[in-house]
Amino acid sequence: MSKAEKITFEGNELVCPVCGYDEFWQRETLMNTAGASFLGFDWANKAAKNYVCDKCGYVYWFLSK
Structure with missing residues (x-):
C-alpha cells in the first residue's frame, strides 16, 4: 500500500464519485483470464492500475491499451 x-x-484530477474525496492510494491488480489461469500462467496476464479512495475505498481501474 502506498x-x-x-x-x-x-x-484530469480524480475525485471519488461516491464520497467526493480527492486522495487515493495506488496498487496494481492482475486481470486474470480463464485460459491463463487454467494453464498456470497467471503471471502473464495484463495488470490494471488501481486508485483506491482513502476515505471510502471506491476503486478506479485503468487498463493500458
Missing part, C-alpha cells in the same frame, strides 16, 4: 495522494490521470 501513501494516499491527489492523482491526476491523463490531465
